[in-house]
Amino acid sequence: MIKFLDLKEVNVRYHEEFKKQFDVFLNSGTYILGNQVELFESEFASYCGTQFCIGVSSGLDALQLIFEAYKVMGLLQNGDEVIVPANTYIASVLAISNSGLKPVLVEPDIETYNISPDHILKFITSKTKVVLGVHLYGCLYNVKALEQIVKDFNLILLEDAAQAHGAVFEDGRKAGNVSDAAAFSFYPTKNLGALGDAGAITTNDNVLANLLVKLRNYGRIEIYENDIKGFNCRLDELQAAFLRIKLKYLDEDNIKRREIAGTYLNKIKNKSVVLPKFESDFGHVFHQFVIRCKKRDKLKSYLLENGIETLIHYPIAIHKQSAYSELSNINLPVSEQIHSEVLSLPINPSLKEEEVEEIVKKLNSF
Ligand SMILES: *Cc1c(COP(=O)(O)O)cnc(C)c1O
Numbered sequence: 001m002i003k004f005l006d007l008k009e010v011n012v013r014y015h016e017e018f019k020k021q022f023d024v025f026l027n028s029g030t031y032i033l034g035n036q037v038e039l040f041e042s043e044f045a046s047y048c049g050t051q052f053c054i055g056v057s058s059g060l061d062a063l064q065l066i067f068e069a070y071k072v073m074g075l076l077q078n079g080d081e082v083i084v085p086a087n088t089y090i091a092s093v094l095a096i097s098n099s100g101l102k103p104v105l106v107e108p109d110i111e112t113y114n115i116s117p118d119h120i121l122k123f124i125t126s127k128t129k130v131v132l133g134v135h136l137y138g139c140l141y142n143v144k145a146l147e148q149i150v151k152d153f154n155l156i157l158l159e160d161a162a163q164a165h166g167a168v169f170e171d172g173r174k175a176g177n178v179s180d181a182a183a184f185s186f187y188p189t190k191n192l193g194a195l196g197d198a199g200a201i202t203t204n205d206n207v208l209a210n211l212l213v214k215l216r217n218y219g220r221i222e223i224y225e226n227d228i229k230g231f232n233c234r235l236d237e238l239q240a241a242f243l244r245i246k247l248k249y250l251d252e253d254n255i256k257r258r259e260i261a262g263t264y265l266n267k268i269k270n271k272s273v274v275l276p277k278f279e280s281d282f283g284h285v286f287h288q289f290v291i292r293c294k295k296r297d298k299l300k301s302y303l304l305e306n307g308i309e310t311l312i313h314y315p316i317a318i319h320k321q322s323a324y325s326e327l328s329n330i331n332l333p334v335s336e337q338i339h340s341e342v343l344s345l346p347i348n349p350s351l352k353e354e355e356v357e358e359i360v361k362k363l364n365s366f
Pocket of ligand 1: 058059060061088089091092134160162163184185186187197198199
């Protein structure tokens with residue numbers, strides 16, 4: 001069986017380094033907000049090319065803390081509208097509604113799966129304050145178009161970079177550095193994955209960064225002195241120690257993902273399969289390799305019968321989830337088509353060349 005993702009295989013490469021680093025952690029006697037968090041923050045900021053990185057507890061918390069910080073700064077208030085792609089992972093939208101803001105779901109482009117700039121324009125109202133772009137599946141959103149829109153309408157631009165660690169824009173800027181603030185997740189399955197929950201925020205705004213440092217830690221200035229109401233959303237010291245090791249191999253791993261994607265793009269010839277489209281010089285990091293097929297469910301079972309595990313990102317559109325019954329009446333035909341046709345093929349750094357060839361062969365014989 002070719003597993004969709006074998007996390008043990010992915011991490012076994014670093015076991016020796018993890019064990020050494022665990023000893024350092026154990027002997028440090030500091031288990032919360034110690035040296036490892038500080039070092040990871042400066043290493044990840046420098047990797048992304050931003051001035052600041054604030055380690056937090058998850059990707060969802062990263063997004064929520066950004067919204068809370070803008071509320072403290074007086075730039076956002078309850079009920080403000082946030083534009084977000086309709087086909088993203090539900091966490092992007094939960095962060096908006098959990099923060100008292102209103103998610104406005106916008107259709108993606110059918111070819112790149114990323115938010116469509118033309119559709120954004122139709123949904124801007126006097127209540128719109130933020131565009132939350134998502135670099136879905138590891139492909140940067142249309143950076144130039146989104147930067148122009150937020151400039152024209154004086155909006156805040158945020159990135160959900162949970163799937164795009166290391167993705168590079170044509171001018172050299174990386175994911176995490178193409179907006180006012182970016183949220184990263186280091187959930188174990190992500191391109192940069194911890195051994196538990198973890199996340200981070202990157203930004204070049206020092207006022208926002210200082211606030212986020214306080215907000216993630218009860219809103220405190222000093223121990224037992226708090227000037228705002230905050231949260232407990234700290235990056236775990238041990239996870240930071242593991243992430244420092246894995247960050248060194250992120251670029252190598254992303255190259256591996258791009259190689260596998262290259263094989264899929266060159267060799268999948270099945271006429272019923274639609275391959276993802278992106279500009280060849282784009283720094284896509286292929287968190288997922290997502291194809292479309294009208295007979296998606298049949299294809300999925302066929303591959304499984306032939307020993308190939310696949311996943312669907314995501315089977316139920318957000319506006320069709322019971323949790324968002326208030327959105328159930330909106331009409332999003334492109335998203336609905338995507339949700340009914342997409343299938344994610346295995347793509348990860350520990351996938352072997354023969355396995356990739358086998359997947360191609362089975363897809364072509366469907
Ligand atoms: C994984 C993910 C998140 C949530 O990250 P967690 O660390 O699981 O909270 C948010 N947005 C997107 C696009 C994701 O893929």
